[in-house]
Amino acid sequence: MTRKLFGTDGVRGTANVEPMTAETAMRLGMAAGHYFTRGAYRHTVVIGKDTRLSGYMLEPALTAGFTSVGMDVVLLGPLPTPAVAMLTRSMRADLGVMISASHNPFEDNGIKLFGPDGFKLSDEAESRIEAHMENGLAGHRVAASALGRARRLDDALGRYIEYTKNTFPRGLRLDGLKIVVDCANGAAYKVAPTVLWELGAEVVPVGVTPDGFNINKGCGSLSTDVMKSQVVAHGAHLGLALDGDADRLVLCDEHGDLIDGDQVMALIGRSWHDNGLLKGGGVVATVMSNLGLERFLSGCGLALHRTNVGDRYVLERMRRDGFNLGGEQSGHIILSDYSTTGDGLVAALQVLAALIVSGKPASQVLRLFDPLPQLLKNIRVPPDLNDTILNDPRVLSSIENGERRLAGSGRLLIRKSGTEPLIRVMAEGEDETLIAQVVDDIIATIGKAAGQ
Known part of the structure; x- marks a missing residue:
């Protein structure tokens, strides 16, 4: 079964434009709720979100869909994606939902689904949910007396904070470390600084004033200049940058160099x-x-x-x-x-543990190999060409030429994004000048094929 709605990481798009509309979110809630309703007991879904303005639209729409098929809803509020996965399991829920477009700007949003085991759904499960949406949902509505209820979990943040701290090795603390943590004005803006502070670190928080519009804006794991400059300015030992839903981590050492x-x-x-x-x-x-x-x-x-x-x-x-x-x-x-x-936060704690045990600065501990020159460039194409442009004869010829030039000394990877109308072109090899030429030639050819 093929998927049309789901991409490589759930459903994603521009907020209030299909498929990221309240109507589609409600239908998705109905279909997913019906798919995970198995057995004669009260079924539960937990819903978390990041700090985007559109979360206020999608959260109640999903809630309406789930309750209409008889599923109870537990609202977690702004919380990292891994926290939603963890709480899905710990609360014995039938389904978990995260409303987030991860590292994308505030205009976008997305919906990620987790099964009762806390893992993201398989392609097959997503295809079956789509099939429910396409085949009609009216028959899945329950009687008025069987409607689901919605409630808010007040201590969701505290549960995740304690869970995260328990992944840090017993007997270790972060005393003496000054850490810059950039939360991207996103889902971890409360939990990440709290976890580090409770473990003993001196914390310099960045990106912790979300307003619905500034998630990932000039901050976070894709915009690391603020983190790097703050590390240098404060004489910090390490910088941590998360993305909007805190499932991604990028670091910098005490000199502000990225890791x-x-x-x-x-x-x-x-x-x-x-x-x-x-x-x-x-x-x-x-x-x-x-x-x-x-x-x-x-x-x-x-x-x-x-x-x-x-x-x-x-x-x-x-x-x-x-x-x-x-x-x-x-x-x-x-x-x-x-x-x-x-x-991102659990991974950061493992890095910090290694840093403490070594007693050495981050610049020594976190640079274990010299990477080969690697260049990645993206080119945006019209959405209707995203699935076909790599089959254009001009593009195929340019790719074949690049592979010949890199033969034996590097590799070439071209793929379409699973979440945006982008083509990503990456080359890696010993010769930095050559890989730049190969990438630029292919990008130029794709641009011509796209009429740019």
Whole structure:
């Protein structure tokens, strides 16, 4: 079954434009509620959100859909995506929902669904929910006496704070560390500074004044200049930047130099391997991860297993083959001993633990390999061409030419975004000038094919 509504990370789009409308959200709630109603008992869904203005529109619409098919709703308020996944399991809920467009600007929003096990839904489950939406929902409505109820969970933040702190090694504290934490004016604006402070750190908070419009705006994991400058200005030991729903982590050292997800996976992978905690004999990452990570892990006697882009595909491989560490270069780090999805704050605590144990500055601890030159550029294309432009003969010829030029010395990866009408072009190799030329040539050709 093919999916039309769901992308690589739930449903996403511009708020108040299909499919991110109140009407579609209500229908999605009805369809998902019906799909997860199994057995003669009161069924429950938990709903969290980030700080976007449109969350006030989508949350009640989803609530109406779920209650109309007899499902009770527990509203969590602004909370990170991994917190929703955790609470879905701990509350024995039948379904979890996160309203967020992650790192996108406030104009966008999205809906992510979690099953009762706290894991994101499979492609098959999403396809079946779409089928319910297409085949009509009137028959799924319950009688007035069987309607669901909605209530708010007042201590949701406290539950996640305690859960997160318990992933930090016992006996360690963050005393003496000054940490800049950029919460992107998003879902972690309360929990992240609180967790670090309660563990003993001196916290310099950034991006903690959400107003519905400023999520990810000039801050967070995709806009790290503020974090870097604050680390230098305050003489901090480390900087942490989360994205809008806090499932992604990017760091910088005491000099303000960035540390990406590949370096984080290298650090945690080696640390866990040395302590007998790493499962599967390696790490799972996507095709975007740098070849330098693969070489580093190989030197530690570990393998790097690659998947398609998207943390859901990383997690599927981890679950299938018994790995407990995986992630993406962009900062989605999955530690399956603790979380069922990427968790920026939990990953940060593992990094901080390694930093404390080493007694060395972040610039030494967090740079375990020299990455090969890698260049990624995006080009926006008309939505109606997003699925077909890579089959244009001119584009195919440009890609083939790039592969010939990189043969034996690098690699080329071209893919369409699963969440936006973008084509992403990435090249990696020993020759920085060559990979820049290859990427620019392909980007130019795609632009011409798109009529730009």
